[in-house]
Amino acid sequence: MHAAGMLISSSARLNRRTRFCRQGIIPTGRGTQLHRALPTSTQHTTITMKSLSPALASLANVFKIPMSMAPVRPSISRACHETLNRQTQQPGPVTAALQSAPFSTTSAMAARKGKGPVVDKRITLIRYFLHHPLTPRPLRFSRNRYLRHWTIHRAWQLFRAQQRRKHELEMMRQYQSMQDACEELRTGAGDGGKLFRVSMNKKGIFTDMFPIEYARMQTDSPPSEGWNYDWKRPGQK
Amino acid sequence: MITNPSHSVFHRMAAREPSRYLTRALPRASVPSIRPQGFLSRRNVSDEAPARRLSDHLTELESASSLSTTVPNSAAASFDPLARAAARKNQLPRGRYQFRSPKYNRGPLHPHQPPPPSHPSSRLFVPGPFSAPRAEQTFDSTVSPDIMTLCYVHTPPGFKPPPKSARLREWDDSSPYHKNRVLRGPRGGDVLRLLRKPIKFNNIPEIERITIHSYVKNAAAERNSSWLHVAGIAVQAISNVRVETFKSKSNVAPWGIAAGRDSVAVKAELYGENMYHFFGKLVDVVLPRIKDWEGVKGSSGDSSGNITFGLIPENVALFPELEINYDMYPPKMIPGCHITLHTTAKTDKDARLLLSAMGIPFYGKIVN
Secondary structure, eight states: OHHHHHHHHHHHHHHHHHHHHHHTSSOOOHHHHHTTTSSOHHHHHHHHHHHSOHHHHHHHHHTTOOOOSSOSSOOHHHHHHHHHTOSOSSOOHHHHHHHSSTTOOOOHHHHHHTOOOOOOHHHHHHHHHHHSOOOOOOOOOOHHHHHHHHHHHHHHHHHHHHHHHHHHHHHHHHHHHHHHHHHHHHHHSSSTTHHHHHHTOOTTHHHHOSOTTTOOOOOSSOOSSOOOTTOOOTTOO | OOOHHHHHHHHHHHHHSOOHHHHHHSOGGGSOOSSOSSOTTOOOTTSOOOSOOHHHHHHHSOSSOGGGOOOOHHHHHHOOHHHHHHHOSSOOOOTTOOOOOOSSOOOTTSSOOOOOTTSTTSTTOOOOOOSOOHHHHHIIIIIHHHHHHHTOOOOOTTOOOOOOOOSSBOOOTTSGGGTTOOOBOOTTSSOOOOOOOOOOTTOOOOEEEEEEEEEOHHHHHTTOTHHHHHHHHHHHHHHSSOOEEEEOSSOBTTTTBOTTTOEEEEEEEEOHHHHHHHHHHIIIIIGGGSTTOOOEETTOSOSSSEEEEEEOHHHHTTSHHHHHTGGGSOGGGOOOEEEEEEESOSSHHHHHHHHHHHTOOEESOOOO
């Protein structure tokens, strides 16, 4: 039962892959080309499944090596190596049309004549990665696991909302204390409001703006002497 | 079906390299790996030895196990999942059931409504944020209180600002045709500018989104899609956002573009975490390394708080993501781009104040 299930799933995967190959979504690698001569995908799967001993299969399970012979997505390094190590500058006429059709700008007729434009391998790679579907399948959870997921999600949202609220309240507190201080300066300082008028002067704020030295992103480990108190603006004495 | 040349190609290839399946079948431990394993815990001889030994770590562990806690008898007696399931009026959906958000929005009257985008089952749900960007942290803790202080205008308690005249003016009824006419636009042009409210603690300007736009001239001129592909992947690499492509809207004969025919531009829109990371890289890594760069022009801006500046291809190549594998991009195809910093400020001067505090220099005459 279990073996049959594996067989079915892996042959289904293989069918999907061959379908993608036909659509031109996944570029066919060498491995699939080698087995193309075999009549059906089921036969192909049974042959390769037999070749793995149970010990090897368990080892593969331990080391997380995918057992299916047709991976859904070829690894990045392999794709890079295959493209860069390709010996022929111009692949054979029909191979080019069949193998690299989705990422080649050469039409089949031009390639058959053998005078298509030479495409930079880097551009081929860029096209491969640009058009590759990288979206993983959506999460599929059972009821309990989904509930856990949802609980954690809600807790995280709640935490962030509390943080935002805290920050907003802190800003409000600062604003109100600024307001109180200014009101005190205006009425209670006893200098006829001179300090208040000076403090309300907005000259140069929107023209000089912040000095560039102010804009320094915070770091995890700031230097012990972070502020130079003797610093003067270059033009200033 | 398959002709001979292709067969010979593959037989040659198979003979040259060992089979992919063979390496698969071997356990991974015996295959030499390209990457060093255990990258994070690797230590060199020149490093100083770790001060803590294993026993120190062991003493930090709690001695009491949570597994040894005893359950009170009453709780154990009342735990009867079967009875609970039987007592339920409505059966729960089966364990593998999963709600699926509807694929299409069929309007507010349809019984099957999508969940809000913040819900994990929504199709629009984006998990995260998974990091706290430095730029955001700096803005929240330092920049926003300072901007609030700088822009503070004191009004005595009980002060009411005098009512302003209407922004859209009435017609003077000098003509009978003025009746029911739409209102007049503002003086000095038909543009109705955004209203600037005094900056208080709840409307401090902040960066809302960043747009990276790149017009690729050669994409249409050379009739070659590779220019657009390289530009797209470069923008994608520096922004961490999937790009959109755009076709030209107008015909320009000397450039060889026709409306709706040629894809000529790529654009990426950055929000939230991506945006702050990008901004941090821009301010910390890229802009300081541009040679003879004076800053953003003081007259830049659309007078509603969005500032744009451009980077030439050499500057775009300074982004760490492009620099680290610069060889993988055809050098002449790396695009220049326009970067628009959209802020929530209503005027350019507020936006400039914010951006200067965040590390973007301005030069020349400041035009508001």
